Amino acid sequence: MQVGKPILYSYFRSSCSWRVRIALALKNIDYETVAVNLTKDGGQQFSEEFQALNPMKQVPALKIDGITISQSLAIIEYLEETRPTPRLLPQDPKKRAQVRMVSDLIASGIQPLQNLSVLKQVGQENQLTWAQQAITSGFNALEQTLQSTAGRFCVGDEVSMADLCLAPQVANADRFKVDLTPYPNISRINKSLLALEAFHVSHPCRQPDTPPELRA
Amino acid sequence: MQVGKPILYSYFRSSCSWRVRIALALKNIDYETVAVNLTKDGGQQFSEEFQALNPMKQVPALKIDGITISQSLAIIEYLEETRPTPRLLPQDPKKRAQVRMVSDLIASGIQPLQNLSVLKQVGQENQLTWAQQAITSGFNALEQTLQSTAGRFCVGDEVSMADLCLAPQVANADRFKVDLTPYPNISRINKSLLALEAFHVSHPCRQPDTPPELRA
Incomplete structure (x- = not known):
């Protein structure tokens, strides 16, 4: 179930968001960014709307294929399993x-x-x-x-x-x-x-x- | 290359060691334990010998198949890939x-x-x-x-x-x-x-x- 473009909830300076942005770029996956400003308004990650997406109140989160995944390495492993080229894990x-x-x-x-x-x-x-x-x-x-x-x-x-x-x-x-x-x-x-x-x-x-x- | 039994460097109370012990038990993998006491002698994880095994000075580490792996989830993923039964990750x-x-x-x-x-x-x-x-x-x-x-x-x-x-x-x-x-x-x-x-x-x-x- 591919429902439109993937949406990445990201903050420019978040190192965990950057990890996922690199994976998306390497795998040439087109996506939309929703910025979650971790410092503005006392931290937009604390909004009710965002907490529903990621109860950990952290970026990144990725909406893709009808699901929402948080935790950057879990996201990257999912991308690797569903979009294997180019590979981010060796074969051995x-x-x-x-x-x-x-x-x-x-x-x-x-x-x-x-x-x-x-x-x-x-x-x-x-x-x-x-x-x-x-x-x-x-x-x-x-x-x-x-x-x-x-x-x-x-x-x-x-x-x-x-x-x-x-x-x-x-x-x-x-x-x-x-x-x-x-x-x-x-x-x-x-x-x-x-x-x-x-x-x-x-x-x-x-x-x-x-x-x-x-x-x- | 299976060189004897796997060796788990473990501390009884370490929650990360316990994660790996459960995986080894579920997958019915016979292994030897080398205890690394995190509090005795100022912490045995700081010994030169153990640091050579895991520079992070943390348990667990697993010697298996001729390599040493640290980081509990990396160990579990390796066990899953090389000893897939019973599975610890679903198929979907x-x-x-x-x-x-x-x-x-x-x-x-x-x-x-x-x-x-x-x-x-x-x-x-x-x-x-x-x-x-x-x-x-x-x-x-x-x-x-x-x-x-x-x-x-x-x-x-x-x-x-x-x-x-x-x-x-x-x-x-x-x-x-x-x-x-x-x-x-x-x-x-x-x-x-x-x-x-x-x-x-x-x-x-x-x-x-x-x-x-x-x-x-």
Whole structure:
């Protein structure tokens, strides 16, 4: 049941939204964006309308094929199963395990500890240190993991779901002024990714809801 | 390449380790446990030997088929792809998306916010409130999500990866004295799960490293 174009509920700066935007771009899936501003009006994700779509009050959520899916990796896995070309998971089960391991390291091990709602709880004066600590600790592990999994990209030489997690997490690291010098693999892969069309068009500085002063 | 029995690096009380233990039990996979005590000797996960296995310094990690995988959901997906019976993901892509959505809601949206290393950072006097807040907020969303996905279990009437996340998260909720009264679906499904053999044998109170006073 394809009911019109897929609708992505997204916020330009949300790293989890960016993951999905890259997948949609790579797979050449035409979609509409509904912007959910996480800071305006006290946070549009708290509206009754949006909570009905995603009770977690987080972006992204994707309306597609008559269902609504939240959680970025669940969305990407669904896209992979229903729109398999180009593949975002390798064919070999051991390589797939590596892709999911790197993806989950970021999606469960780093991002949740430095997202907006946690930083609110931590309090204004501790936010930067807290976020830097979460990212640094995760990147130490990620850099070491990439030493055994990476080729040109996170796992071997093909772009995978892991790369869709990496570039947005590096953007968060930049925002929180994390020094990337100790992470040559992360930096190198990120640079290669940002040169790709799908990462370019989906970038936070080029979204319908990007404020003019942050556009590039 | 099957090199001897799989080895699970596990801690009896770790909810992420329990997820994998349930999968191994359901799929009837014989394995050896290497206990990694997260509190003894300042945390055995910080040993050089264990960091070489999992740079994130977290359990679980599984040595299997000549590789080492960390991140519980990546491990479970690998087991599902290589040992598909009984299935932990439904056949229908939309149902699979629901299973992964519920799994990720717990694995990215709840557990990371109340795990040992975060609670250490939060400080002794704030730990209980912090953990309760993370779990309550996540359970509010989970309960609402289950209203549309659940049958006897989290998604429909068959045990899935989502259930492997649910029961261990409810155990954490119990430890942190979260009132479960507002969550009838979560409570009901958890009760059904705990009655199953695979959840019973893998339970934290029945592991090789469970201290005698916590055994049941």
